[in-house]
Amino acid sequence: MNCPWCGADFEMMIDPGEGSHESVHDCYWCCAPIVVNVVLSEIDGTPEVRLSREDGSDE
Ligand SMILES: [Zn+2]
Incomplete structure (x- = not known):
């Protein structure tokens, strides 16, 4: 995975047992806040991870 701010490559542990969820790291x-969105596939339960910037706006 790559940081959406600085592009640095990093590893993150995803626990499929938590189900679909969103958290900020x-x-x-x-040190920029990264929104980590985990969505489990309804077909085989494979976690899909999306990273986005936490910018404080909903627009
Ligand atoms: Zn970064």
Whole structure:
């Protein structure tokens, strides 16, 4: 995965047991808040991870 802010590559542990959820992690390298969105596939339960920037706006 790559940080949406600085592009740094990093590893993140995803626990499929948590189901679909969203959480915010600070980038290890640039400390910017990264929104981690985990969506489990309804077909085989494979977790799909999307990273986006936490910018404080809903627009
Ligand atoms: Zn970063």
